[in-house]
Structure formats: C-alpha cells, structure tokens
Amino acid sequence: MGNISQLKLSIKLLNSGLILSPSENQAIDDLPVSRSFVVAHHDLVQNGDRPNRCISIVSGLATTSKSTRAGKRQFAAIHVPGDIPDLMSLHLEKMDCDIRTSTDCEIESVEHEDLRILCARHPRLAFALWKITLSDAAIMREWVINLASRSALARLAHFFCEMIVRLDSAGLVQGSSCKLPLTQEDLSDLIGLSAVHINRTLQILRSSGFIAFNDGQLTILNWKKLGYLADFDDSYLHMSRGSHFASS
Amino acid sequence: MGNISQLKLSIKLLNSGLILSPSENQAIDDLPVSRSFVVAHHDLVQNGDRPNRCISIVSGLATTSKSTRAGKRQFAAIHVPGDIPDLMSLHLEKMDCDIRTSTDCEIESVEHEDLRILCARHPRLAFALWKITLSDAAIMREWVINLASRSALARLAHFFCEMIVRLDSAGLVQGSSCKLPLTQEDLSDLIGLSAVHINRTLQILRSSGFIAFNDGQLTILNWKKLGYLADFDDSYLHMSRGSHFASS
DNA sequence: CGCACTCTTGACCGAGATCAACATTCGTGG
DNA sequence: CCACGAATGTTGATCTCGGTCAAGAGTGCG
Numbered sequence: 105m106g107n108i109s110q111l112k113l114s115i116k117l118l119n120s121g122l123i124l125s126p127s128e129n130q131a132i133d134d135l136p137v138s139r140s141f142v143v144a145h146h147d148l149v150q151n152g153d154r155p156n157r158c159i160s161i162v163s164g165l166a167t168t169s170k171s172t173r174a175g176k177r178q179f180a181a182i183h184v185p186g187d188i189p190d191l192m193s194l195h196l197e198k199m200d201c202d203i204r205t206s207t208d209c210e211i212e213s214v215e216h217e218d219l220r221i222l223c224a225r226h227p228r229l230a231f232a233l234w235k236i237t238l239s240d241a242a243i244m245r246e247w248v249i250n251l252a253s254r255s256a257l258a259r260l261a262h263f264f265c266e267m268i269v270r271l272d273s274a275g276l277v278q279g280s281s282c283k284l285p286l287t288q289e290d291l292s293d294l295i296g297l298s299a300v301h302i303n304r305t306l307q308i309l310r311s312s313g314f315i316a317f318n319d320g321q322l323t324i325l326n327w328k329k330l331g332y333l334a335d336f337d338d339s340y341l342h343m344s345r346g347s348h349f350a351s352s
Numbered sequence: 353m354g355n356i357s358q359l360k361l362s363i364k365l366l367n368s369g370l371i372l373s374p375s376e377n378q379a380i381d382d383l384p385v386s387r388s389f390v391v392a393h394h395d396l397v398q399n400g401d402r403p404n405r406c407i408s409i410v411s412g413l414a415t416t417s418k419s420t421r422a423g424k425r426q427f428a429a430i431h432v433p434g435d436i437p438d439l440m441s442l443h444l445e446k447m448d449c450d451i452r453t454s455t456d457c458e459i460e461s462v463e464h465e466d467l468r469i470l471c472a473r474h475p476r477l478a479f480a481l482w483k484i485t486l487s488d489a490a491i492m493r494e495w496v497i498n499l500a501s502r503s504a505l506a507r508l509a510h511f512f513c514e515m516i517v518r519l520d521s522a523g524l525v526q527g528s529s530c531k532l533p534l535t536q537e538d539l540s541d542l543i544g545l546s547a548v549h550i551n552r553t554l555q556i557l558r559s560s561g562f563i564a565f566n567d568g569q570l571t572i573l574n575w576k577k578l579g580y581l582a583d584f585d586d587s588y589l590h591m592s593r594g595s596h597f598a599s600s
Numbered sequence: 601c602g603c604a605c606t607c608t609t610g611a612c613c614g615a616g617a618t619c620a621a622c623a624t625t626c627g628t629g630g
Numbered sequence: 631c632c633a634c635g636a637a638t639g640t641t642g643a644t645c646t647c648g649g650t651c652a653a654g655a656g657t658g659c660g
Contacts, residue, residue: 170493178497178501181493195479196487198587227475231443234443237482238444251499253544254420
C-alpha cells in the first residue's frame with residue numbers, strides 16, 4: 105500500500121533527473137500521505153485559501169484557473185498524473201488561483217509541515233521540489249508565448265504536442281495514443297478560444313491527418329507535421345530522458 | 353561598496369516577508385557579487401545557455417522572451433530592479449528563454465555554486481529564493497489569464513497596474529508616477545498587441561484621464577478606475593506590505 | 601420518451617491586425 | 631547650420647481571424 109501511494113511522487117522526482125539515495129528513498133516512503141477520490145469539476149483548492157497540505161495527482165486531470173470579475177473562468181494550466189498542482193502553497197501563504205478536477209481524480213496529499221521537514225533533512229529533495237515548481241513555470245512561460253503569438257490552429261496543435269509528451273513522461277501513452285477525456289468546451293477554456301472555433305480547428309487537424317481525437321482519446325497521426333505546425337520544441341519541458349516524442 | 357552591492361538582493365528577500373537573522377545577513381553580505389553595466393537591447397542570457405551564474409537587476413528593465421520559428425520575438429515577462437530574472441537557471445540546466453535588457457541596465461551576478469552553498473547553510477534563505485521563483489510564476493499565471501480573456505484595453509490597463517505596484521515595491525515610485533522607459537513598440541511585444549493598436553488603446557487610457565504616459569514616464573491619474581477597468585487584484589503579487597497602490 | 605450534454609454547421613459581426621502615409625523628434629555628419 | 635535618416639508616435643483604410651448567436655444532429659441516461 106505504502107509503496108503504491110508514494111509511487112507518483114517518486115516518479116516525479118526521478119523524472120527531474122535525480123537518483124535517490126537509500127535514505128532519501130526512505131524519507132519519501134515515510135512521508136505520511138493520505139489518499140482520496142474527487143469527482144470531476146470539483147475544487148481541490150480555492151483562490152484565497154491558506155492550505156496546509158499539498159496535493160499530488162495520482163490519476164485524472166486537474167486545472168489551475170482564475171475567475172475574472174465577470175465570473176468567466178479562465179484556465180492557466182492543466183495537470184497530469186504525477187504533478188503537484190499546488191506546490192506553490194508551500195511558500196505562498198495565500199492561494200491566488202483555483203485548482204479543480206477536470207475529470208474524476210485520485211489524489212494524495214501531504215502536510216506542508218511534513219514536506220518542510222523533508223526539505224530540511226534532505227536538501228537534494230528540496231531542490232528537486234523547487235525544480236518542479238520551476239518546470240511548471242517554464243510550461244506557463246511557453247503558454248504565454250502560445251497565447252500571445254500563435255494562431256488558433258498552432259495553439260491547439262501545441263497543446264496536443266505538450267499533452268502527449270507530458271502524458272508520455274507519466275507513462276500514460278500507448279504507442280502514439282493516450283486518454284485525454286476533455287470536451288471541446290474544456291479545450292476552449294484551456295486554449296482561450298470559443299468552443300465553436302475549437303470545433304472547427306479540430307476538424308482541420310483531423311482532416312489534415314495530424315491527429316485523431318474522439319471519445320476522450322487522443323492519437324497522434326503525424327508527429328512531425330503536427331510539431332512543425334505548432335512550432336513545438338520540447339526543451340521547455342526539461343525532460344531528462346528522451347522519448348518517442350522527443351523533438352529531434 | 354559591499355553594502356551597496358548586496359542592497360537589491362536583500363531588499364528582495366525582505367520583501368518576501370522574511371526577517372533576516374544576523375548570520376543570514378552576514379551570509380548575504382559575504383556573497384561574492386560582481387557588478388556590470390549592459391546597454392539596452394542586449395542579451396543577458398540566451399535560450400540554450402547553461403549559465404553558471406544568476407543575475408539580479410540593480411537598475412533598468414529587462415525582459416524574458418522566446419523567439420518563434422518565424423523569428424518573431426514574444427515577451428513572457430518583464431523584470432524590474434530587485435528581480436532575479438534567471439533564478440530558474442539554478443536548477444534547470446538549460447535556459448528555455450532569452451533574457452535581455454530593455455533599457456540600459458546595471459546588473460550584479462552571483463555564481464550558482466555560491467548560491468547553492470548559501471542555500472545549504474541557510475535553509476530559510478533557500479526557501480526565500482524558492483518563494484521568489486513562485487512569486488514570478490504567479491505573475492506569469494496572471495498574465496496567462498490576461499492574454500486569454502481580457503480585451504486590449506483591460507490588458508494594457510492591467511499591465512500599468514502591475515508595473516506601478518511592482519515598481520512601488522522596489523521603491524521606484526514617487527507619488528503616483530514612475531519612470532517606465534518603454535516605447536509603444538516595446539509595449540506591443542509585451543502585451544501581445546500590434547504597435548498601432550497599442551497607440552490607439554493608450555489614447556483611450558489617456559483621454560479617459562486614467563494615466564499619463566509620455567517620455568518614458570508613467571503617471572496614474574485615477575487608480576481606482578484603472579484598476580476596475582483592468583479587473584486588477586494585486587493578491588497574485590504576494591506583497592507582504594501594503595502600499596499606496598494596495599487593491600483595497 | 602424526453603431531457604441534457606456534446607458536437608456540428610451556417611450566418612453575421614467585431615476587435616484587433618496589417619498596410620501605408622505622414623508628423624515629430626533627435627542624433628550625426630557634411 | 632542645415633540636411634539627412636532613423637526612431638517613434640499618429641491617423642486612416644481595409645482585411646481577417648475568431649467570437650457570437652442560433653439551429654440542428656447525435657448520443658446517452660433517468
């Protein structure tokens with residue numbers, strides 16, 4: 105049980121390029137982690153909260169969003185299994201965004217206090233966690249570029265590129281296909297486009313033979329052309345190991 | 353001399369809400385820092401670099417940007433005095449963006465090795481630096497929201513709101529006015545709008561009596577209305593102390 | 601069966617991009 | 631001192647990408 109529960113966190117740390125020492129491994133195993141299940145479209149953390157725990161996603165998809173005065177919800181990030189979407193809460197007293205499930209999710213959570221102790225005793229693990237926050241920031245940086253300077257088509261293509269690489273790194277891609285149970289309306293919130301335009305843009309990607317996307321299943325049919333269209337360069341993801349979807 | 357050189361870093365750390373102990377203060381004072389001067393529009397760090405130093409801005413403005421395949425440069429962030437724009441390089445081996453001066457800049461830099469030693473010996477300082485990266489990430493998160501869901505007018509207004517608060521926190525605002533030596537073209541790269549449209553949008557902000565912006569000088573004439581227009585809520589900036597420009 | 605959700609398509613509209621011309625300032629060299 | 635060109639700011643005309651509105655079609659579920 106314990107092993108399974110720590111699995112995701114370990115994987116995440118390992119992905120960051122760190123080889124854990126026995127004592128570090130032990131410290132992670134000893135972390136008191138509690139696990140729970142949250143249905144789709146429910147808040148995990150809300151803007152203004154002062155959480156005393158961090159959440160790791162075991163399965164499912166979650167998002168970071170903010171609401172504008174008008175009440176419109178805009179997404180700023182999407183989180184895949186292995187991510188720790190509210191790691192910032194460890195150092196920023198007050199949440200400045202909402203984190204909510206997008207699909208049904210299994211999550212596990214750790215108390216800030218336990219993480220702080222872990223960091224104090226194992227500086228390399230502290231650096232690994234710090235690095236995770238930096239890597240998340242790099243993803244947002246790329247997304248700023250995406251929103252500010254790419255067309256709807258390139259943006260959507262870029263999103264799919266990013267998702268397949270991140271899900272692959274989480275071990276959730278079989279061949280060139282993965283589960284991505286998002287509706288077109290979910291996509292529209294994520295990409296910053298209207299649902300209607302997402303629909304039309306999807307049709308272009310499909311009819312060009314770049315992807316298949318039905319029933320919550322994404323399949324990359326032409327990785328090279330999709331990447332070229334999206335102007336995708338995976339270096340911002342800072343993956344240590346290459347994959348089928350490495351960008352060259 | 354030494355004192356002056358550390359000033360900015362100390363201020364930044366203090367702003368993050370931490371009261372330094374004597375030994376922490378000493379450790380910061382002992383940091384070997386080198387100072388230099390860089391003219392406007394020159395790269396400080398380039399995409400792909402593997403720097404072994406971190407840079408802190410003493411005076412001037414710098415930006416984080418990426419270039420798209422077409423060669424167009426898009427900005428993802430702007431940095432004011434006291435910021436450490438490439439702090440991510442401490443943990444991410446390879447830069448995934450360019451950092452360049454926007455105006456003439458005085459900068460100081462510290463070797464990664466020295467920062468790592470500092471972090472190892474003074475965990476609270478490590479946390480303070482980590483927090484800075486998280487606070488920078490929060491600014492980007494807000495910017496994603498901005499790009500994806502606000503009109504040109506609100507975006508520009510939001511940018512000015514953010515700048516006045518950040519510059520105020522750096523002690524660079526007199527009354528409701530500060531130096532902001534950016535051309536309309538600089539603004540267009542930052543805000544993700546065409547230069548022509550920046551011009552027209554600026555005229556609206558001016559003729560509405562919200563701001564004055566000439567000769568690189570920004571003056572807020574109606575903070576409340578500007579903030580309302582921008583849907584600005586400064587909580588994402590995670591300032592510990594309030595200011596004239598607190599959002600209520 | 602009927603309702604709710606998602607996807608699809610068509611028609612129209614508008615915010616902002618693009619292109620082009622002109623004004624103003626300023627530094628530089630003849 | 632003036633001439634010239636390079637930045638920068640301003641304005642107008644036109645275009646286009648993507649938004650909005652509305653209707654219908656398919657699907658699953660109570």
